[in-house]
Amino acid sequence: MIHLFCALPCEAEPLIQHFKLSAIKEFDLFRIYQSKDKEISLTTTGIGKLNTAAAVCFQHACLKTSASDIWLNIGVAGHANLALGEARLVNKITDEHDNATWYPQIIFNSPCKSTHLITLDKPSTDYQDALYDMEASAFYQMAIRLGTAELIHCLKIISDNTAQNTATVNADKVKKMISAQVQTIEKLIDCLKPLSAEIHSITCKPAHYQHFIEEWHFTKSESIQLSRLLRQWALRLPDEDVMQLVTNNKSGKAVLKTLRSTINNSEFIIHD
Amino acid sequence: MISTIYIEEEIANHPRTLAILKRFPDATKISCQRYGEIFNRKSQNFRLQKKQPALILAKKHKGLALPTPKQYAIGAEYNYYFSHMLNCLYDCRYCFLQGMFQSAHYILFVNYEDFTEEMTSILNQHNNEPVHFFSGYDCDSLALDPVTGFTSAFLPFFESNPQALLELRTKSTQIRSLLKREPIKNCVIAFSFTPDKIARTLEHKAPDINKRLQSILDLQEAGWQIGLRFDPLIYTKDFAIEYSELFKKIFSKINPQLTHSISLGAFRLPKDYFRKLEKLYPDDILFSSPLAEEDNNIGYPSEIRNDMLEFCTNIITQHIPAEKFFPCHETV
Numbered sequence: 254m255i256h257l258f259c260a261l262p263c264e265a266e267p268l269i270q271h272f273k274l275s276a277i278k279e280f281d282l283f284r285i286y287q288s289k290d291k292e293i294s295l296t297t298t299g300i301g302k303l304n305t306a307a308a309v310c311f312q313h314a315c316l317k318t319s320a321s322d323i324w325l326n327i328g329v330a331g332h333a334n335l336a337l338g339e340a341r342l343v344n345k346i347t348d349e350h351d352n353a354t355w356y357p358q359i360i361f362n363s364p365c366k367s368t369h370l371i372t373l374d375k376p377s378t379d380y381q382d383a384l385y386d387m388e389a390s391a392f393y394q395m396a397i398r399l400g401t402a403e404l405i406h407c408l409k410i411i412s413d414n415t416a417q418n419t420a421t422v423n424a425d426k427v428k429k430m431i432s433a434q435v436q437t438i439e440k441l442i443d444c445l446k447p448l449s450a451e452i453h454s455i456t457c458k459p460a461h462y463q464h465f466i467e468e469w470h471f472t473k474s475e476s477i478q479l480s481r482l483l484r485q486w487a488l489r490l491p492d493e494d495v496m497q498l499v500t501n502n503k504s505g506k507a508v509l510k511t512l513r514s515t516i517n518n519s520e521f522i523i524h525d
Numbered sequence: 526m527i528s529t530i531y532i533e534e535e536i537a538n539h540p541r542t543l544a545i546l547k548r549f550p551d552a553t554k555i556s557c558q559r560y561g562e563i564f565n566r567k568s569q570n571f572r573l574q575k576k577q578p579a580l581i582l583a584k585k586h587k588g589l590a591l592p593t594p595k596q597y598a599i600g601a602e603y604n605y606y607f608s609h610m611l612n613c614l615y616d617c618r619y620c621f622l623q624g625m626f627q628s629a630h631y632i633l634f635v636n637y638e639d640f641t642e643e644m645t646s647i648l649n650q651h652n653n654e655p656v657h658f659f660s661g662y663d664c665d666s667l668a669l670d671p672v673t674g675f676t677s678a679f680l681p682f683f684e685s686n687p688q689a690l691l692e693l694r695t696k697s698t699q700i701r702s703l704l705k706r707e708p709i710k711n712c713v714i715a716f717s718f719t720p721d722k723i724a725r726t727l728e729h730k731a732p733d734i735n736k737r738l739q740s741i742l743d744l745q746e747a748g749w750q751i752g753l754r755f756d757p758l759i760y761t762k763d764f765a766i767e768y769s770e771l772f773k774k775i776f777s778k779i780n781p782q783l784t785h786s787i788s789l790g791a792f793r794l795p796k797d798y799f800r801k802l803e804k805l806y807p808d809d810i811l812f813s814s815p816l817a818e819e820d821n822n823i824g825y826p827s828e829i830r831n832d833m834l835e836f837c838t839n840i841i842t843q844h845i846p847a848e849k850f851f852p853c854h855e856t857v
Contacts, residue, residue, distance in 0.1 A: 344529070344553060344555050345555050345556075345557075354557070354558070354562055355566075356531070356555065356557070356562065356563045356566075358569065358573075358574065359529060359553075360573060360574055360576055360577040360578075360579075361576075361577065362528075366553075367553055369555070397566075397567075397568045398568070400568070401568060401569075401570050401573070402566065402568045402569045402570070403569065403570055403573040403574065448573050448576075451572070451573065452570065452573070454808075455572070455804065455805065455806070455807050455808075459807075481803070484807050484808060484813070485813040487808075488808065488810050488813045489813055516813075517815065520762045521760065521761065521762055521813075521814060521815055522761055522762045522763075523722075523723055523726055523727070523759060523760070523761040523810050523811065523814070524722045524723060524725065524726040524761065524810075
């Protein structure tokens with residue numbers, strides 16, 4: 254799943270339209286939108302770190318996120334000299350309040366340049382050679398507790414700079430700026446999807462696992478052993494029918510014993 | 526190759542930092558206070574980062590050279606290892622670094638001068654006794670040599686300290702800087718090998734064994750001493766056939782006079798590292814090997830391990846004298 258977070262409704266609206274998202278009515282603490290296939294969600298967090306951290310947690314609790322999910326904070330930001338409308342991925346986040354720093358891991362060919370971002374407690378026009386926002390540090394700090402670091406990113410679009418400060422920014426302009434960068438956002442998601450799929454492939458349960466869990470009782474520790482043995486089975490005895498082997502076993506313990514002894518008695522060849 | 530470089534502020538103006546940055550004009554440069562802010566963070570995934578590792582330029586503050594476990598010695602009483610780099614260009618599935626580090630990024634400690642100062646102090650502690658220094662525990666010693674300038678910086682130190690010996694452990698063919706200069710007697714370039722089919726299955730991105738062997742021949746021709754490291758030995762059904770072929774290939778070509786030492790040891794990992802690797806690569810055949818747990822380590826059961834060690838020992842000792850052979854009989 255892909256989770257988008259925007260502070261403002263005007264940042265969210267172009268994305269809600271583009272990804273054809275609908276509001277989920279049962280959640281009212283924060284507005285959460287979702288695509289029909291439930292692959293993309295978007296949460297409007299409100300302005301500031303507290304709102305953002307709370308929205309990330311809320312969304313996690315409501316939608317039951319996993320390690321393979323993609324998390325993106327998308328919104329506008331100020332910068333001293335970058336042109337309005339330009340997009341930047343964030344490669345370093347500093348919280349101005351306590352100087353805490355995070356480094357989002359860009360391990361793909363980014364669809365746009367990347368730069369440093371400073372998250373402020375209050376709006377400022379004291380521009381520096383870094384992006385300014387009011388949410389990213391809280392988003393990132395919370396999201397890396399819930400997801401996989403390489404799948405968590407902030408993409409910001411320049412809304413104001415030294416020449417045209419925040420006083421010139423309005424909702425319509427923001428909507429247009431975000432709309433103009435939807436392709437960049439799509440490309441970023443495309444870069445992250447294969448990484449997400451790889452995490453899914455290593456965190457998902459092996460074939461037949463669910464059937465075993467429903468058929469026999471396994472303790473927590475035994476279910477970990479089961480998972481390991483089923484993976485070993487698939488690698489060492491790919492042509493054998495595992496279900497047939499254990500069908501007469503009366504307990505989870507007996508199943509594990511049967512699997513283990515059959516695997517141990519098989520030949521081990523490390524290469525094709 | 527390197528698209529992102531993190532630079533610790535403290536060494537931002539170090540000459541080695543500046544020289545390395547010059548080699549990567551298009552890389553994104555990001556400053557940081559200490560490398561741990563990036564390298565040690567939880568929730569990173571080593572497997573994903575291995576796809577496009579960043580380079581972190583940092584300063585090593587302490588533990589510049591540390592005592593080596595006795596079972597890894599190759600003939601000296603005093604043994605130390607040092608790591609100018611953490612992590613490796615290659616992606617060998619059995620490598621303990623994947624279990625030890627949170628991150629796959631390469632850390633390069635640019636303050637080589639502090640390493641040699643520490644080594645001088647160690648040599649002084651041991652008067653004029655021979656001391657061995659091992660490089661290549663936490664990285665491949667040579668794989669990034671054209672970037673790091675590691676050999677050209679450290680070899681002069683060893684040249685002027687003949688009581689010290691340097692082991693450069695590698696699978697790399699980056700030997701140009703060695704071939705360009707006169708060999709020194711107290712440096713051993715130690716190449717790791719597994720049989721061809723096993724290497725192709727497990728040693729991703731590493732040069733194939735023919736290229737490694739050619740590097741050995743080139744180095745020996747230039748007068749360098751080489752070492753052979755059959756560690757880890759990897760079990761497979763036709764283990765005996767595959768290792769026989771490997772030994773035949775190597776021993777029919779190398780010069781035994783310029784072979785400093787041979788060591789071997791069976792695949793084993795601390796349990797915590799093994800479990801982490803297994804989680805990162807649950808569908809990798811290596812982790813479905815016949816393995817046993819003993820004293821918080823995971824490795825082959827004693828009957829397999831002993832068979833492998835005995836088989837290899839018998840062949841190796843036919844080719845080199847016993848004093849050059851250093852089997853590691855670490856129990857699992």
